[in-house]
Amino acid sequence: MFNVYRNDYFLNSRRVIAMQMEKRKDKWNDLFELAMYATAAVCFVYFWVKGIPAKMFQAVLIVAVLLIIRFVVKITKTTMFAALRFSVLLFIFITMFLANEFGFYKVIPYLDKIEHLFSGLILCFVGLMIYMKASEGEKAAVPNAKVAVWFCLFFSIAMAGVWEIYEYTTDSLFGLHSQNGSLVDTMTDIICGTISAIVTSIYLAFKAKQRKMPLIDVQS
Secondary structure, eight states: OOOHHHHHHHHHHHHHHHHHHHHHHHHHHHHHHHHHHHHHHHHHHHHHTTTHHHHHHHHHHHHHHHHHHHHHHHTTOOOHHHHHHHHHHHHHIIIIIIIIOOOOGSTTTTTHHHHHHHHHHHHHHHHHHHEEEEEEEEOOOOOOHHHHHHHHHHHHHHHHHHHHHHHHHHHHHHHTTTTHHHHTHHHHHHHHHHHHHHHHHHHHHHHHHHHBBBBBTTTO
16 A cells, blocks of 8 residues: 555656646747747738838737747647647747748758658647647546557658648649649658658657646646
């Protein structure tokens, strides 16, 4: 009996420590997001002086995306754990600031592939949130870390394929060039998303083994 209580004590202690670390990480995310608002404001003023409306609109769009994410998280009462929030913020910084606002597509080789690598990671975490939301609907269901990891992996890989279907559809209907008319480009994007999904799933499996898996073992 004593051993049972002792194990429960150590398990609860580990969870409390993990939650405290999660909160500290989220403070850094707050600073990161605040810096992005400030950077967007500076960009708006700079491109307003330069007379470049498209870049001004991009700065406004960045702020809008950040606010929309906050709004969606609030109304859906979703727990956005620190790793996911950081990934989303970094993805926005790379795609909207570096790639579009500052035109780094020509500066950083394969920036598009880097974006697809990040998307695979983010979609894994989104899959974890979906799994937890589905588990909440079943009162008798207990979240299973192993099932969650597999769900995250397959969800992320599937979404990589869905995105390419979307790009193919918009290219065909509107004459865009998202896929550059190349099967190689399409498959490389899917492979990048799949690789990052596998790596993220391994990370989640490792966290599950330590009983530190986000949302399941550690609540933000």
